[in-house]
Amino acid sequence: MKNSQRTTTRLNNKTALSAAMLGVSALLLAGCGAAPEDTAGSDESAEATAASIDYTGCIVSDQGGFDDESFNQSSYEGITAAQENLGIEVRQAESQAETDFGPNVNSMVTEGCDMIVTVGFLLSATTAEAAEANPDTNFAIVDDNQIELPNVKPIIYDTAQAAFLAGYTAAGTTETGTVATYGGIQIPTVTIFMDGFADGVAYYNEQKDADVQLLGWDKEAQTGTFTGDFESLANGKTNTENFINEGADIIMPVAGPVGAGTIEAVEEANADGADAKVIWVDSDGFLTVNAGNEYILTSVMKLMGEAVEEVISTDVDDSFDNTPYVGTLENGGVALAPFHDQEDAVSEELMAELEEIEAGIISGDIVVESEASPQQ
Amino acid sequence: MSSQSQSGDSSRSVLHRLMGGSTLVALLSVVLSIVLGGLLIAVTDERVAETSSYFFSRPGDMLSAAWEAASGAYIALFQGAVFNPRADTLAGSIRPFTETLTVATPLILAGLGVAIAFRTGLFNIGAQGQIIIGATFAAWVGFTLELPPGIHLLIAVLAGFIGGALWGFIPGILKARTGAHEVIVTIMLNYVAVYLVAYLLFTPAFQNPGSSNPISPRLDDSAMFPLILGSGYRLHLGFLVAIAATYGVWWLLNRSTTGFELRAVGANPHAARTAGISVTKGYVVVMMLAGGLAGLAGVAQVAGTEKVLTGGIAASFGFDAITVALLGRSHPWGVFFAGLLFGAFRAGGVQMQTQTGTPIDIVLVVQSLIVLFIAAPPLIKAIFRIDQKKKKKKSNKPDRSEDITTPTAAGGLA
Numbered sequence: 001m002k003n004s005q006r007t008t009t010r011l012n013n014k015t016a017l018s019a020a021m022l023g024v025s026a027l028l029l030a031g032c033g034a035a036p037e038d039t040a041g042s043d044e045s046a047e048a049t050a051a052s053i054d055y056t057g058c059i060v061s062d063q064g065g066f067d068d069e070s071f072n073q074s075s076y077e078g079i080t081a082a083q084e085n086l087g088i089e090v091r092q093a094e095s096q097a098e099t100d101f102g103p104n105v106n107s108m109v110t111e112g113c114d115m116i117v118t119v120g121f122l123l124s125a126t127t128a129e130a131a132e133a134n135p136d137t138n139f140a141i142v143d144d145n146q147i148e149l150p151n152v153k154p155i156i157y158d159t160a161q162a163a164f165l166a167g168y169t170a171a172g173t174t175e176t177g178t179v180a181t182y183g184g185i186q187i188p189t190v191t192i193f194m195d196g197f198a199d200g201v202a203y204y205n206e207q208k209d210a211d212v213q214l215l216g217w218d219k220e221a222q223t224g225t226f227t228g229d230f231e232s233l234a235n236g237k238t239n240t241e242n243f244i245n246e247g248a249d250i251i252m253p254v255a256g257p258v259g260a261g262t263i264e265a266v267e268e269a270n271a272d273g274a275d276a277k278v279i280w281v282d283s284d285g286f287l288t289v290n291a292g293n294e295y296i297l298t299s300v301m302k303l304m305g306e307a308v309e310e311v312i313s314t315d316v317d318d319s320f321d322n323t324p325y326v327g328t329l330e331n332g333g334v335a336l337a338p339f340h341d342q343e344d345a346v347s348e349e350l351m352a353e354l355e356e357i358e359a360g361i362i363s364g365d366i367v368v369e370s371e372a373s374p375q376q
Numbered sequence: 377m378s379s380q381s382q383s384g385d386s387s388r389s390v391l392h393r394l395m396g397g398s399t400l401v402a403l404l405s406v407v408l409s410i411v412l413g414g415l416l417i418a419v420t421d422e423r424v425a426e427t428s429s430y431f432f433s434r435p436g437d438m439l440s441a442a443w444e445a446a447s448g449a450y451i452a453l454f455q456g457a458v459f460n461p462r463a464d465t466l467a468g469s470i471r472p473f474t475e476t477l478t479v480a481t482p483l484i485l486a487g488l489g490v491a492i493a494f495r496t497g498l499f500n501i502g503a504q505g506q507i508i509i510g511a512t513f514a515a516w517v518g519f520t521l522e523l524p525p526g527i528h529l530l531i532a533v534l535a536g537f538i539g540g541a542l543w544g545f546i547p548g549i550l551k552a553r554t555g556a557h558e559v560i561v562t563i564m565l566n567y568v569a570v571y572l573v574a575y576l577l578f579t580p581a582f583q584n585p586g587s588s589n590p591i592s593p594r595l596d597d598s599a600m601f602p603l604i605l606g607s608g609y610r611l612h613l614g615f616l617v618a619i620a621a622t623y624g625v626w627w628l629l630n631r632s633t634t635g636f637e638l639r640a641v642g643a644n645p646h647a648a649r650t651a652g653i654s655v656t657k658g659y660v661v662v663m664m665l666a667g668g669l670a671g672l673a674g675v676a677q678v679a680g681t682e683k684v685l686t687g688g689i690a691a692s693f694g695f696d697a698i699t700v701a702l703l704g705r706s707h708p709w710g711v712f713f714a715g716l717l718f719g720a721f722r723a724g725g726v727q728m729q730t731q732t733g734t735p736i737d738i739v740l741v742v743q744s745l746i747v748l749f750i751a752a753p754p755l756i757k758a759i760f761r762i763d764q765k766k767k768k769k770k771s772n773k774p775d776r777s778e779d780i781t782t783p784t785a786a787g788g789l790a
Contacts, residue, residue, distance in 0.1 A: 063688070091733070093736075094735070096691070097688050098687075099681065099691040101688070101727045103479075107726045125684070187589055227570075229574075
């Protein structure tokens with residue numbers, strides 16, 4: 001990564017010069033506007049701060065960064081929503097490596113944050129340490145349930161419920177009779193998607209007496225395909241190509257930004273005449289992914305933004321507690337995203353069934369089980 | 377210049393270097409990079425973008441917004457790296473400086489490893505892998521063996537050094553025996569190290585029992601570097617190891633026979649061979665030393681700051697170390713101060729990000745620009761109009777090779 005940055009810095013003079021000229025002329029053109037009356041700009045911001053409350057909400061990402069089109073991003077959106085709706089002040093810190101976790105969290109503590117949201121189980125140890133050392137600061141950690149401290153609120157999700165719906169949808173829409181999934185690293189927050197997906201496919205087979213095959217995950221044995229990290233798009237692409245070659249036409253990558261590799265592979269396969277689709281995870285991929293979102297059938301959403309905003313607003317109201325927030329279909333913490341462009345691929349019959357199943361899961365008639373489900 | 381300075385005592389030599397020609401280029405590179413970084417901060421600032429739309433009606437708005445953005449970010453960087461006047465207590469005020477020293481520790485150690493190889497004419501790009509293997513060895517000793525305090529730490533440090541040295545030995549022996557290019561071998565060994573540790577962290581020997589995450593158990597307290605300033609700070613004894621290592625490398629290079637031989641190999645392997653120096657041995661020895669030093673950086677990570685072994689234990693220290701060695705002109709004390717500077721960037725970058733919202737990537741950009749300018753001394757000289765005549769005898773040769781192999785005239789040692 002570093003090297004590529006260095007090479008791109010080495011633009012040759014001509015390119016740099018013409019780019020500079022372009023920039024300058026753009027500035028010149030843009031600079032012709034009229035000045036606003038008085039010091040409107042600063043007044044406005046002063047007003048905004050006057051109206052806001054004295055509360056600082058802070059967020060620390062893991063290595064994915066706040067633009068990962070995945071859980072860092074949705075959590076970040078939650079805190080910015082709180083900024084808009086509640087008028088709190090927001091500070092953010094992106095971690096570039098695991099070694100940044102400690103300094104970033106500590107820096108937030110020194111900055112006087114009222115609540116520090118840490119994103120991801122990787123920050124668990126750091127969060128626990130900082131929370132113990134600073135009992136007056138409240139913490140919330142997304143996707144981790146290991147910490148039991150009075151000032152730490154875990155935000156976790158029973159994602160298997162929504163993934164079940166996705167598995168059922170995939171089984172109901174596949175043309176080839178084969179669907180696939182793969183993960184980033186074999187950890188509970190990833191396998192919970194795959195378990196739910198597998199159950200959804202199995203439920204479809206049982207109900208319709210069908211024989212839709214699932215590649216990439218064996219729920220019984222808890223073994224499957226993993227890229228080994230949440231960074232390598234190339235691995236995601238290779239996995240997807242293999243799945244498509246084996247006949248899969250719907251693929252669910254559970255690997256954060258690595259999913260972009262799947263979209264790339266699907267795009268190439270479809271250009272060659274295939275009709276493959278992607279099921280995105282964490283956020284509504286149709287809205288967050290930059291390229292190839294027309295291939296996204298649906299998404300298994302963890303609505304972290306809402307959860308983060310809710311946790312902050314309860315803390316603003318001084319009613320913070322440390323009982324875990326568990327996102328379910330019932331409280332809207334997890335959900336299946338709308339089909340958007342792919343609505344034609346999903347029959348009305350299937351949509352009706354999905355609604356029934358969702359009701360069934362909420363009422364407890366349909367039990368979705370995963371080893372990785374949050375224990376309550 | 378170099379041969380003279382080396383004949384002087386060490387403090388004069390450092391001073392000489394700080395004021396000498398190529399060091400001047402290094403310093404100017406830093407200054408210029410910071411200025412360009414400031415411009416970048418200003419250009420990407422929202423207020424600046426807002427005010428630039430009416431630049432011609434009231435240019436002052438944009439200029440002051442730009443100034444505020446850049447200076448605000450750098451003030452935060454400084455406060456996060458050196459001294460924070462906003463803290464309530466003195467302890468809080470000096471905390472940033474201790475952070476800088478903490479972050480600088482692995483940078484200095486790994487930077488020394490890269491520098492010592494540079495001086496022998498080898499490009500050691502493998503510091504990253506050497507840090508990882510060193511950290512792995514030290515961590516294993518740290519959480520598996522049960523030894524009395526003191527001895528435990530000593531064995532862990534030794535294990536880290538040996539681990540790194542082993543990872544340096546491979547490219548060294550391959551270079552010496554088969555002529556395999558050390559750049560390629562070290563880069564590839566970085567990957568091997570990354571995946572090896574990723575694999576190990578899923579084996580029972582390394583994985584924390586009862587957890588499915590790829591994180592090792594915590595090292596025993598007896599294997600941890602003691603904290604120098606108490607539990608309020610992260611600064612640990614590893615920093616003193618870095619100082620000692622800097623002195624050791626300086627002594628080795630400038631005062632010992634081995635060091636003389638290494639530099640002779642770096643200056644001209646053919647001449648060295650003719651003079652009866654074993655080039656093969658030189659390559660192997662220096663790569664083991666380089667790896668060992670990087671391995672110590674790994675120890676500083678697991679037994680100092682992180683306390684557990686993870687896949688990301690080396691962060692990007694191994695690559696930053698190359699920059700540090702370049703900026704330090706491959707001189708031990710130069711590396712030391714370059715390491716401090718980069719430590720300050722990293723430590724201060726955190727505060728800059730949280731306080732002003734400036735992306736931490738700016739720090740990376742500044743670091744990369746420094747490398748760019750150091751690699752192109754004529755550019756710096758042209759920008760600052762440094763008298764070309766005065767430097768003429770230096771610029772006869774391409775700058776970099778000259779600096780890597782400074783001890784061309786070994787007269788100072790004779």
